Amino acid sequence: MGRPYVFITRKLPDDIIAPIKDIAEVAMWPHDDIPVSRDVLINEAKKADALLTMVSDVIDQEVLKAGKSLKVVANMGVGFDNIDVPAATKYGIAVCNTPDVLTDTTADLTFALLLAAARRIVEAAQFIKEGKWKSWSPFLLAGVDVHHKTIGIVGMGKIGQAVAKRAAGFDMNILYHNRSRNIEAEKQLGATYCSFQELLATADFVVCLTPLTNETRHMFNREAFRKMKQSAIFINASRGAVVDEQALYDALVSGEIAGAGLDVFEHEPIDASHPLLTLKNVVALPHIGSATGETRTKMMELASRNIIAVLQGKQPETLVNK
Numbered sequence: 001m002g003r004p005y006v007f008i009t010r011k012l013p014d015d016i017i018a019p020i021k022d023i024a025e026v027a028m029w030p031h032d033d034i035p036v037s038r039d040v041l042i043n044e045a046k047k048a049d050a051l052l053t054m055v056s057d058v059i060d061q062e063v064l065k066a067g068k069s070l071k072v073v074a075n076m077g078v079g080f081d082n083i084d085v086p087a088a089t090k091y092g093i094a095v096c097n098t099p100d101v102l103t104d105t106t107a108d109l110t111f112a113l114l115l116a117a118a119r120r121i122v123e124a125a126q127f128i129k130e131g132k133w134k135s136w137s138p139f140l141l142a143g144v145d146v147h148h149k150t151i152g153i154v155g156m157g158k159i160g161q162a163v164a165k166r167a168a169g170f171d172m173n174i175l176y177h178n179r180s181r182n183i184e185a186e187k188q189l190g191a192t193y194c195s196f197q198e199l200l201a202t203a204d205f206v207v208c209l210t211p212l213t214n215e216t217r218h219m220f221n222r223e224a225f226r227k228m229k230q231s232a233i234f235i236n237a238s239r240g241a242v243v244d245e246q247a248l249y250d251a252l253v254s255g256e257i258a259g260a261g262l263d264v265f266e267h268e269p270i271d272a273s274h275p276l277l278t279l280k281n282v283v284a285l286p287h288i289g290s291a292t293g294e295t296r297t298k299m300m301e302l303a304s305r306n307i308i309a310v311l312q313g314k315q316p317e318t319l320v321n322k
């Protein structure tokens with residue numbers, strides 16, 4: 001039997017994939033800023049024993065079925081809504097993700113987004129660079145306070161808990177909603193569990209960190225935005241499709257809520273002409289929650305270790321379909 005064949009859907013640094021090359025033939029899509037084309041992905045899946053994929057790759061039934069000798073799909077991300085996990089399980093293919101290594105980095109970015117939206121940081125930075133600053137003035141670019149306000153975290157997993165830890169440092173009152181109670185966050189950070197409706201009605205900052213599932217798709221809909229305070233700022237650092245973007249746009253335009261900080265969008269990359277990007281009260285980022293050199297390197301290394309483990313018949317570190 002020959003060496004196993006691994007296909008990597010983006011150009012990753014050679015030193016990081018060297019350990020895979022020690023045990024397998026490796027082919028890689030040659031670009032780091034252009035996603036793999038669908039036909040190349042399917043053709044490669046047909047030959048591959050392992051795929052190292054990005055959260056932007058659609059790994060659906062067609063790809064998985066094509067992978068006759070496919071044993072593992074190692075996704076570079078904690079989220080895996082881009083992969084049809086039930087289909088992978090049906091075909092006996094392991095699906096792995098990269099939790100833990102990105103928790104603090106993503107929490108930092110989420111909190112940065114919250115601060116940026118509250119204190120109008122992007123607007124202010126643009127203002128000064130455009131030469132608009134004529135004088136110090138009492139309400140020039142005045143935002144809203146973050147400290148001592150109420151944060152409502154929807155999705156109190158590891159990243160949610162790390163955001164709560166940052167919020168505690170800002171003396172915030174911490175509410176959360178989750179499928180199950182997070183006793184550690186309650187005990188250590190004084191977080192209070194409440195219903196989704198109660199959180200929406202009470203929080204000054206509503207922070208979405210819930211994974212995208214059939215249950216959470218469009219959970220932030222018209223009704224949800226209507227329940228929020230008019231002064232509320234909505235932050236999304238999980239997945240765009242958890243939000244009905246038209247409803248969010250309407251809520252921002254009509255003043256039902258005050259602002260938003262968005263790192264994720266239903267269709268990525270979002271078109272520059274998208275209505276949400278025309279609003280002054282929206283801070284928008286291109287899905288960079290986990291984007292630091294250190295963390296992205298750790299994510300690549302973990303994905304590589306997962307592939308090596310499966311190809312060597314061992315248990316991968318972070319298997320999704322147990």
Ligand code: DGY
Pocket residue numbers: 055076077078079080102238287288289290291
């Ligand atoms: C994840 O890990 O799921 C992120 O969204 C990718 O950075």
